[in-house]
Amino acid sequence: MLQPTDIKNPAYFHKVVDCQWACPAHTPVPEYIRLIAARRYADAYMVNWESNVFPGILGRTCDRPCEPACRRGRVEDEPVAICRLKRVAADHKGDIRARLPRPVTKKNGKRVALVGAGPASLTVARDLLPLGYDVVCFDGDPQGGGMMRTQIPKFRLPEPVIDEEVGYILDLGLETRFGQRIDSMKWLLGQGFDAIFVGSGAPRGRDLDIPGRKETAANVHVGIDWLSSVSFGHITKIGRRVIVLGGGNTAMDCCRTSRRLGGEEVHVVVRSGFEEMKASPWEKEDAMHEDIPIHNFLVPKSFTHEAGRLTGVMFEKVKPEFDAKGRRSLMPTGEPDVHMACDDVLVAVGQENAFPWIERDAGIEFDKWGMPKVDAATMQSSLPHVFFGGDAAFGPKNIIWAVAHGRDAAISIDKHCQHEDVSQRPPPGFKMISQKMGIHEWSYDNDISNDLRFKVPLRDKAVALKDVRLEVELGFDEKQAFAESQRCLNCDAQTVFTHSLCIECDACTDICPVDCITFANNGTEQDLRTRLSAPSKNLTQDLYVSDALKTTRVLIKDEDMCLHCGLCAERCPTGAWDMQKSLIQMAHAGHECRSSSNA
Amino acid sequence: MTYIAKPRFRHPDLPKNTLGFTRRDYEGAVSTLCAGCGHDSISAAIIQACFDLDLPPHRIAKLSGIGCSSKTPTYFLGNSHGFNSVHGRMPSVLTGANLANRDLIYLGVSGDGDSASIGLGQFAHAMRRGVNMVYIVENNGVYGLTKGQFSATSDKGSKSKRGVINMDAPIDLVSMALQLGATFIARSFSGDKTQLVPLIQAALEHKGSAFIDCISPCVAFNNHPGSTKSFDYVREHNEAVNRLDVMVGRSEITADYAPGTVEMVTQHDGSVLRLRKLTADYDPHDRVSAMTYLQRRQEAGEIVTGLLYVDPEPDDLHVYMNTIERPLNELGEQELCPGPKALDKLNAALR
Numbered sequence: 001m002l003q004p005t006d007i008k009n010p011a012y013f014h015k016v017v018d019c020q021w022a023c024p025a026h027t028p029v030p031e032y033i034r035l036i037a038a039r040r041y042a043d044a045y046m047v048n049w050e051s052n053v054f055p056g057i058l059g060r061t062c063d064r065p066c067e068p069a070c071r072r073g074r075v076e077d078e079p080v081a082i083c084r085l086k087r088v089a090a091d092h093k094g095d096i097r098a099r100l101p102r103p104v105t106k107k108n109g110k111r112v113a114l115v116g117a118g119p120a121s122l123t124v125a126r127d128l129l130p131l132g133y134d135v136v137c138f139d140g141d142p143q144g145g146g147m148m149r150t151q152i153p154k155f156r157l158p159e160p161v162i163d164e165e166v167g168y169i170l171d172l173g174l175e176t177r178f179g180q181r182i183d184s185m186k187w188l189l190g191q192g193f194d195a196i197f198v199g200s201g202a203p204r205g206r207d208l209d210i211p212g213r214k215e216t217a218a219n220v221h222v223g224i225d226w227l228s229s230v231s232f233g234h235i236t237k238i239g240r241r242v243i244v245l246g247g248g249n250t251a252m253d254c255c256r257t258s259r260r261l262g263g264e265e266v267h268v269v270v271r272s273g274f275e276e277m278k279a280s281p282w283e284k285e286d287a288m289h290e291d292i293p294i295h296n297f298l299v300p301k302s303f304t305h306e307a308g309r310l311t312g313v314m315f316e317k318v319k320p321e322f323d324a325k326g327r328r329s330l331m332p333t334g335e336p337d338v339h340m341a342c343d344d345v346l347v348a349v350g351q352e353n354a355f356p357w358i359e360r361d362a363g364i365e366f367d368k369w370g371m372p373k374v375d376a377a378t379m380q381s382s383l384p385h386v387f388f389g390g391d392a393a394f395g396p397k398n399i400i401w402a403v404a405h406g407r408d409a410a411i412s413i414d415k416h417c418q419h420e421d422v423s424q425r426p427p428p429g430f431k432m433i434s435q436k437m438g439i440h441e442w443s444y445d446n447d448i449s450n451d452l453r454f455k456v457p458l459r460d461k462a463v464a465l466k467d468v469r470l471e472v473e474l475g476f477d478e479k480q481a482f483a484e485s486q487r488c489l490n491c492d493a494q495t496v497f498t499h500s501l502c503i504e505c506d507a508c509t510d511i512c513p514v515d516c517i518t519f520a521n522n523g524t525e526q527d528l529r530t531r532l533s534a535p536s537k538n539l540t541q542d543l544y545v546s547d548a549l550k551t552t553r554v555l556i557k558d559e560d561m562c563l564h565c566g567l568c569a570e571r572c573p574t575g576a577w578d579m580q581k582s583l584i585q586m587a588h589a590g591h592e593c594r595s596s597s598n599a
Numbered sequence: 600m601t602y603i604a605k606p607r608f609r610h611p612d613l614p615k616n617t618l619g620f621t622r623r624d625y626e627g628a629v630s631t632l633c634a635g636c637g638h639d640s641i642s643a644a645i646i647q648a649c650f651d652l653d654l655p656p657h658r659i660a661k662l663s664g665i666g667c668s669s670k671t672p673t674y675f676l677g678n679s680h681g682f683n684s685v686h687g688r689m690p691s692v693l694t695g696a697n698l699a700n701r702d703l704i705y706l707g708v709s710g711d712g713d714s715a716s717i718g719l720g721q722f723a724h725a726m727r728r729g730v731n732m733v734y735i736v737e738n739n740g741v742y743g744l745t746k747g748q749f750s751a752t753s754d755k756g757s758k759s760k761r762g763v764i765n766m767d768a769p770i771d772l773v774s775m776a777l778q779l780g781a782t783f784i785a786r787s788f789s790g791d792k793t794q795l796v797p798l799i800q801a802a803l804e805h806k807g808s809a810f811i812d813c814i815s816p817c818v819a820f821n822n823h824p825g826s827t828k829s830f831d832y833v834r835e836h837n838e839a840v841n842r843l844d845v846m847v848g849r850s851e852i853t854a855d856y857a858p859g860t861v862e863m864v865t866q867h868d869g870s871v872l873r874l875r876k877l878t879a880d881y882d883p884h885d886r887v888s889a890m891t892y893l894q895r896r897q898e899a900g901e902i903v904t905g906l907l908y909v910d911p912e913p914d915d916l917h918v919y920m921n922t923i924e925r926p927l928n929e930l931g932e933q934e935l936c937p938g939p940k941a942l943d944k945l946n947a948a949l950r
């Protein structure tokens with residue numbers, strides 16, 4: 001028998017807000033989308049800035065784990081364009097500097113060092129500076145931003161956007177040591193910092209050691225090194241025919257950059273199948289839109305060359321085969337090898353961590369793969385005052401994960417410096433606010449739009465391909481943004497049930513457009529899922545179960561397809577259903593999460 | 600009522616029937632009745648029954664009189680034919696329509712005021728003529744639409760919302776239908792769809808006059824303590840004599856029951872009703888003992904529900920009147936103008 005759902009536990013309703021739950025930084029997505037619909041762009045920006053620090057950057061580049069999770073994608077073809085709406089907030093916000101924290105003059109006497117000035121470190125700085133910490137940030141590069149500046153091509157992320165959002169953090173009083181690489185952890189440990197945060201990224205691009213590699217060195221480039229050379233302006237040209245090896249986001253950036261630097265016939269070649277490529281579907285779409293074919297099931301065998309010049313790449317044709325356990329391996333098809341001629345090759349087959357500057361006897365433990373041992377919740381290493389985050393912690397991920405790590409690490413560093421137990425994590429802020437304004441009026445717009453996802457307008461291809469620094473996406477205008485915002489289902493407008501008010505009239509069951517609601521005798525979850533109004537196959541979504549009603553039955557609501565339309569509450573004669581906004585905000589470093597001030 | 604349109608989105612795994620429709624394709628406009636009205640549940644049950652039976656919506660005609668109950672045809676079967684008639688006059692309009700086109704499925708929807716007060720005469724004649732139809736009375740014991748006056752089905756002693764006691768004896772439409780010769784008679788409750796949906800299905804498959812008295816609480820005017828038509832009162836006094844499963848191609852139910860507790864009834868159109876007896880000695884094929892049983896239980900304060908009477912091989916009005924098989928709108932000049940020879944013959948007969 002299922003127990004009544006504990007809706008006082010913030011995690012229950014948080015999980016219903018699929019996007020917020022999936023976002024590593026737990027950005028309150030529907031909240032900012034409603035603000036955009038209300039043309040309150042600056043407010044929408046600040047909701048984002050508080051959660052994810054780089055709304056303008058992320059609104060253009062985020063890996064958007066929220067979108068595959070978005071409920072809208074379960075009831076129709078495509079999720080809400082959550083990411084590109086974020087950009088709208090950034091584009092239209094106006095000047096928000098007055099709303100940012102001011103540099104703190106009264107310092108708390110604690111000093112924190114940051115290694116690297118990527119998004120992870122900058123997030124730590126953003127969270128600690130307002131608390132009075134002295135924060136010193138070291139980076140070998142001359143400017144802050146990490147790979148956001150050095151790797152992500154400018155046609156996706158223009159420099160002024162980086163300057164602006166990195167600038168907001170520098171302006172909080174960050175002490176920068178840009179141009180200074182840390183060569184020894186032992187040295188840094190000796191500098192008397194109260195805490196050290198390592199946000200040095202995963203800087204090494206994997207090479208492809210196959211025959212012909214040495215002979216063709218002049219025209220075979222490691223993708224991420226090549227991209228940063230392009231970013232810094234050291235490389236401005238590439239051959240007419242280019243082959244990009246690899247199927248991740250580096251590969252996609254390499255091929256699209258090549259098209260802008262003179263590559264006319266640019267081909268991407270991947271070992272595995274098209275579907276299994278690491279790049280997101282929209283990245284593949286963008287590449288193909290720029291006339292870049294993607295070839296699959298081809299394993300590079302050798303770089304061919306003639307008279308000391310690269311002539312092309314030889315591939316073996318393979319096909320996937322599955323063993324009894326369903327594991328896939330790539331087996332040669334036995335067909336003749338395929339040769340593809342080219343002038344340049346970009347190798348984008350993966351990225352690795354490297355910590356040549358951390359002495360292995362400095363007190364920080366590493367595992368057998370050469371990765372530091374880091375606690376996933378606290379980001380603490382085996383040396384209590386050294387913390388890791390971003391790509392340096394668990395291998396290459398993305399910006400939003402770097403931010404999430406930074407936020408967690410900042411909490412830990414603050415607790416550590418205040419001599420508190422870092423393993424005691426503060427709970428999120430959690431509020432439920434009734435949305436009822438009248439009999440059928442809610443303080444959110446429950447009449448959702450039937451429109452399909454709107455496409456972000458692009459710059460004309462011929463123009464875009466001429467300039468590697470010209471942003472290709474134009475962003476939604478206000479009208480498009482409004483229309484897209486209306487697709488959001490307001491998943492934070494929660495259906496809250498009061499069992500003592502229910503007269504079991506069935507009105508809610510009858511009206512629910514997606515058959516979420518069932519009144520039935522209680523049972524085990526497995527059994528109940530076979531007895532609901534509609535098939536209940538999505539086990540990742542919870543069942544909301546009430547206390548026993550007058551007839552001894554219980555209410556069971558399958559959260560899976562709920563549109564948050566509020567019709568159940570509108571049709572309920574007794575107010576047993578209410579629509580309440582769940583406001584969940586992750587804790588951040590500061591007084592409210594220190595236990596001493598809780599007491 | 601609700602101001603927004605019900606979202607078009609449906610559960611992606613919603614089953615489809617043999618016509619390729621989901622249950623939602625049988626819906627109508629969003630209801631404007633009071634939130635929680637029993638009538639809306641009956642609409643949902645009709646939608647479910649028509650979906651389950653794979654009925655093509657355009658082959659159904661829904662007719663009603665006046666009242667909250669009579670408004671409901673707008674809220675289901677949005678792609679069917681509809682006729683909202685004068686107060687209490689649905690039965691004669693339905694009878695006429697049926698005579699003109701016997702190919703449609705006729706669904707009469709009425710209220711206790713519409714059928715037992717102003718329309719009692721019409722109700723009686725439709726029953727005794729054996730019109731092939733399903734006639735549902737959404738019985739809440741009040742005139743909901745005109746703000747809750749007692750109707751003719753209101754029980755003696757039932758208390759109004761204002762505290763007034765009803766002193767008139769109630770009309771029991773089920774007893775009348777039994778006496779007047781309806782060939783399928785049932786009573787159910789809007790709050791029990793597991794009972795109601797199969798009853799509507801069986802009635803739709805019945806080729807004769809099928810009557811369902813469905814108790815349907817009026818949440819606005821008749822759902823308070825002291826009312827005998829409230830959710831609580833009906834739940835407490837409900838005595839189901841049997842449970843019905845209708846075997847339709849797709850949803851064969853296989854379960855074992857103790858011998859003697861199950862009866863299979865094959866109706867004229869081949870549909871099979873499986874009746875699970877809850878009251879051992881109740882025989883739904885014996886009009887007289889059914890009437891007696893109902894009176895007894897009524898006296899004991901119980902509300903008897905279930906399939907109360909069924910004649911699996913009924914005749915209907917068309918048989919009695921020996922009408923042509925085809926709908927009138929399909930008849931051409933040939934059938935309608937038999938020619939001078941036939942006229943001469945007729946005139947000769949009248950000389």
Ligand SMILES: Cc1cc2nc3c(=O)[nH]c(=O)nc-3n(C[C@H](O)[C@H](O)[C@H](O)COP(=O)(O)OP(=O)(O)OC[C@H]3O[C@@H](n4cnc5c(N)ncnc54)[C@H](O)[C@@H]3O)c2cc1C
Pocket residue numbers: 061062063115116117118119120121138139140141145146147148151152180181182183199200201202203224227249250253351357389390391392396397398399400402
């Ligand atoms: C080609 C490419 C495209 C990408 N596109 C996207 C995208 O579209 N969206 C997305 O979310 N993510 C993308 N990523 C991933 C994303 O850039 C990283 O996950 C993210 O930047 C990691 O942040 P970080 O703070 O961990 O470190 P990084 O951004 O890697 O920054 C680390 C910084 O540390 C400095 N550093 C390293 N060692 C030392 C040292 N010893 N001393 C001083 N400084 C040091 C480096 O110079 C660097 O500036 C992409 C990555 C690549 C390679």
Ligand SMILES: Cc1ncc(C[n+]2csc(CCOP(=O)(O)OP(=O)(O)O)c2C)c(N)n1
Pocket residue numbers: 665666667668669686709710711712713714717737739741742743744745750
């Ligand atoms: C000829 C005529 N007389 C009176 C009325 C007023 N009137 C409208 S609805 C109604 C009673 C409806 O009661 P019922 O059939 O029980 O429907 P309910 O609203 O209870 O579902 C009455 C008397 C009318 N519309 N027409």
Ligand code: SF4
Pocket residue numbers: 495511512513514515516517561562563564565566567568569
């Ligand atoms: S808000 Fe209520 S009526 Fe709307 S989809 Fe969710 S459960 Fe159904």
Ligand code: SF4
Pocket residue numbers: 501502503504505506507508509568571572573574575576577635
């Ligand atoms: S509409 Fe309200 S009273 Fe009626 S069953 Fe649903 S929750 Fe209960």
Ligand code: SF4
Pocket residue numbers: 631632633635636637638667668739743744816817818819820
């Ligand atoms: S008045 Fe009564 S019968 Fe009419 S809609 Fe309201 S609850 Fe239903």
Ligand SMILES: [Mg+2]
Pocket residue numbers: 666668710711712737738739740741742743750
């Ligand atoms: Mg009535």
